[in-house]
Amino acid sequence: MPPILQIKNLSTHFETARGTVKAVDGVDLCVNEGDTLGIAGESGCGKTVLALSVMRLVPRPPGRIVSGRILFEGEDLLAFPEEEMRRIRGKRISMIFQEPMSSLNPVFRIGDQVAETLRLHEGLSSAEAHHRAVEMLRLVGIPAPETRARDYPHQMSGGMRQRVMIAMALSCRPRLMLADEPTTALDVTIQAQILELIQGLKREVGTSVVLITHDLGVIAEAAQAAAVMYAGWVVEQGPVERIFSSPLHPYTVGLMNSIPRIGRRPAGNGYLNVIPGTIPNLLELPSGCKFRDRCARVMPVCAEKKPALLEKTPGHSVRCWLYV
Amino acid sequence: MADILVDIRGLRKHFPVKGSPISGRKSAVKAVDGVDLAVYRGETLGLVGESGCGKTTLGRLVVRLETPTSGEILFEGENILGYGGEKLKAFRREVQMIFQDPYSSLNPRRSAGSTIGEPLLVHGISAGRERDEEAARLMEKVGLTREQMGRYPHEFSGGQRQRIGIARALALRPKLIIADEPVSALDVSIQAQILNLLRSLQREFELTYLFISHDLSVVEHMSDRVAVMYLGKIVELAASADLYNRPLHPYTQALISAIPVADPGRMSRRLRTRGDVPSPIDPPAGCAFHPRCSRSSDACRDAVPALVEREKGHFVACHLPG
Ligand SMILES: Nc1ncnc2c1ncn2[C@@H]1O[C@H](COP(=O)(O)OP(=O)(O)OP(=O)(O)O)[C@@H](O)[C@H]1O
Ligand SMILES: Nc1ncnc2c1ncn2[C@@H]1O[C@H](COP(=O)(O)OP(=O)(O)OP(=O)(O)O)[C@@H](O)[C@H]1O
Numbered sequence: 017m018p019p020i021l022q023i024k025n026l027s028t029h030f031e032t033a034r035g036t037v038k039a040v041d042g043v044d045l046c047v048n049e050g051d052t053l054g055i056a057g058e059s060g061c062g063k064t065v066l067a068l069s070v071m072r073l074v075p076r077p078p079g080r081i082v083s084g085r086i087l088f089e090g091e092d093l094l095a096f097p098e099e100e101m102r103r104i105r106g107k108r109i110s111m112i113f114q115e116p117m118s119s120l121n122p123v124f125r126i127g128d129q130v131a132e133t134l135r136l137h138e139g140l141s142s143a144e145a146h147h148r149a150v151e152m153l154r155l156v157g158i159p160a161p162e163t164r165a166r167d168y169p170h171q172m173s174g175g176m177r178q179r180v181m182i183a184m185a186l187s188c189r190p191r192l193m194l195a196d197e198p199t200t201a202l203d204v205t206i207q208a209q210i211l212e213l214i215q216g217l218k219r220e221v222g223t224s225v226v227l228i229t230h231d232l233g234v235i236a237e238a239a240q241a242a243a244v245m246y247a248g249w250v251v252e253q254g255p256v257e258r259i260f261s262s263p264l265h266p267y268t269v270g271l272m273n274s275i276p277r278i279g280r281r282p283a284g285n286g287y288l289n290v291i292p293g294t295i296p297n298l299l300e301l302p303s304g305c306k307f308r309d310r311c312a313r314v315m316p317v318c319a320e321k322k323p324a325l326l327e328k329t330p331g332h333s334v335r336c337w338l339y340v
Numbered sequence: 341m342a343d344i345l346v347d348i349r350g351l352r353k354h355f356p357v358k359g360s361p362i363s364g365r366k367s368a369v370k371a372v373d374g375v376d377l378a379v380y381r382g383e384t385l386g387l388v389g390e391s392g393c394g395k396t397t398l399g400r401l402v403v404r405l406e407t408p409t410s411g412e413i414l415f416e417g418e419n420i421l422g423y424g425g426e427k428l429k430a431f432r433r434e435v436q437m438i439f440q441d442p443y444s445s446l447n448p449r450r451s452a453g454s455t456i457g458e459p460l461l462v463h464g465i466s467a468g469r470e471r472d473e474e475a476a477r478l479m480e481k482v483g484l485t486r487e488q489m490g491r492y493p494h495e496f497s498g499g500q501r502q503r504i505g506i507a508r509a510l511a512l513r514p515k516l517i518i519a520d521e522p523v524s525a526l527d528v529s530i531q532a533q534i535l536n537l538l539r540s541l542q543r544e545f546e547l548t549y550l551f552i553s554h555d556l557s558v559v560e561h562m563s564d565r566v567a568v569m570y571l572g573k574i575v576e577l578a579a580s581a582d583l584y585n586r587p588l589h590p591y592t593q594a595l596i597s598a599i600p601v602a603d604p605g606r607m608s609r610r611l612r613t614r615g616d617v618p619s620p621i622d623p624p625a626g627c628a629f630h631p632r633c634s635r636s637s638d639a640c641r642d643a644v645p646a647l648v649e650r651e652k653g654h655f656v657a658c659h660l661p662g
């Protein structure tokens with residue numbers, strides 16, 4: 017089966033007073049039909065901008081997609097006129113935004129907001145749309161959905177608002193869903209409910225999912241494939257078992273070692289392994305490999321040339337001079 | 341018997357809220373609602389629980405940023421609630437707090453050096469050159485450089501700001517540090533750096549930590565003992581290994597089973613909790629967890645369970661534990 021989403025050499029830049037921020041800097045990525053791809057990486061590495069690029073919602077100015085192709089079911093989204101994109105958004109591709117409160121309209125009842133999406137994209141009548149909206153709210157586990165549909169966003173808890181966002185994102189049975197930190201603001205028990213919900217709906221509707229999170233545990237549980245981003249690059253991508261059991265990139269290895277794991281205290285002195293230093297300022301990137309100044313296995317070539325993302329074993333790619 | 345540094349007894353903090361416009365009845369958010377808890381000298385006591393369960397309020401009560409509705413807090417055997425004037429000032433040297441948000445907890449118009457040295461000045465410990473020297477030493481202790489002393493908060497990353505907050509908390513050589521979600525706002529790689537720093541400082545300065553977090557993996561990593569809070573009450577308390585290996589309260593069991601495990605081979609067997617966290621204004625009668633519990637009985641709806649010692653050092657507040 018061909019991949020549902022294929023991103024090729026995508027770059028999205030922001031022009032700021034202090035220079036050009038290369039938020040997404042030549043990214044290659046692939047999502048197989050029916051899979052969940054988890055994207056991990058430190059704050060500011062470009063995860064949200066990548067998702068916004070796929071939706072063609074990067075604020076412009078200051079942002080601009082400067083190069084690349086985004087193939088969705090084989091067609092390049094970047095070649096579509098805005099008109100066409102508007103029909104795709106919310107219907108064939110939908111997004112759950114990082115901030116649920118800011119993406120729900122505070123002055124409309126939540127049932128009406130879900131129904132509105134359905135009227136717009138599915139051409140349902142008001143009554144039908146309302147009926148389907150209530151069904152969607154029931155599906156995402158909102159108790160007494162007929163009553164709660166009349167609530168305004170502020171009358172719901174954070175977990176419930178997040179579920180409303182998911183109901184909206186799934187109401188038109190999209191082919192692809194981009195979920196940007198859908199559970200980060202939530203407690204573990206509610207987070208678990210939401211992840212199960214996404215899994216269940218995925219099975220029922222057959223949607224492929226891009227799941228953005230900096231919580232590696234969430235990716236291990238919910239995704240089949242994983243990509244790790246660093247300063248605008250994808251530095252490693254592969255099947256989730258491979259990424260966790262035999263990570264290749266020194267950054268991925270460092271991330272895996274720095275998570276505290278229950279029941280496995282680090283031996284000896286009890287200290288966690290750490291990656292020294294911090295993420296580089298995107299305006300003052302080092303030459304060559306962006307990770308080299310924090311890398312324990314740095315070599316002379318790393319300062320000279322940028323490594324390319326290369327496939328090491330089928331489906332498992334890494335962007336590092338160690339593997340060339 | 342280990343030496344008790346802080347002894348919290350029957351502590352309550354109720355925030356009044358506007359009465360209902362219909363009934364006119366006054367009500368209150370029972371943020372902390374009858375907590376008994378001892379913190380031993382030199383230990384790290386972890387405090388976990390869902391958002392809004394009262395963790396921060398409990399921490400703020402212990403450092404006296406908040407006045408309790410009732411109950412007492414003994415520090416080295418003395419009730420701190422009676423303190424005023426010089427005694428209170430002396431107490432404030434002994435107990436410090438590290439805050440959750442490294443972005444808003446620093447004054448943007450103060451340089452790092454001045455932020456860290458401020459407590460020394462306020463408490464009349466040192467001034468001038470001597471104070472600057474101490475601030476520089478503290479900066480180096482937490483992994484910053486003395487050259488960075490003149491920089492302002494916006495010139496530091498989140499992890500670096502958290503280091504400044506830690507250096508400020510250390511300045512007065514406190515005995516107890518309340519660390520309120522000290523790494524929640526940070527990325528995993530930076531989080532690991534800060535956790536290691538807190539651990540090494542604890543060894544060097546013989547610190548006692550009350551370590552607040554909603555991240556159960558982080559708490560397990562850091563703590564000797566762990567207390568689990570639910571709607572203003574401690575529902576379980578045990579040595580870290582006991583709590584994670586044999587949780588007795590159904591809420592703790594659900595929390596632990598809900599932790600995403602960074603190990604794709606090991607799919608977790610997840611216990612379900614139903615519904616959302618109830619309101620602390622109008623908590624359910626009896627055991628506050630019963631509407632979400634998988635094994636609630638009549639007793640759970642009628643009577644509040646007391647926190648009792650079921651196994652050595654392992655306390656649980658549940659009618660049907662295990
Ligand atoms: N509107 C904008 N103007 C200028 N720079 C921007 C803008 N939006 C994003 N950026 C920059 O692009 C980079 C990537 O940001 P992005 O929001 O994609 O990060 P992220 O990986 O989603 O981080 P987080 O985990 O914190 O959500 C950052 O350096 C950010 O400062
Ligand atoms: N000053 C206040 N006035 C009124 N209510 C308050 C006040 N401070 C806290 N509360 C309420 O008390 C309860 C406990 O809050 P607290 O901040 O202690 O929770 P927490 O466990 O630290 O949560 P989080 O994990 O979200 O930080 C909440 O319902 C909160 O809304």
Ligand SMILES: [Mg+2]
Nearest residue numbers: 063064065114
């Ligand atoms: Mg983001």
Ligand SMILES: [Mg+2]
Nearest residue numbers: 395396397520
């Ligand atoms: Mg708090």
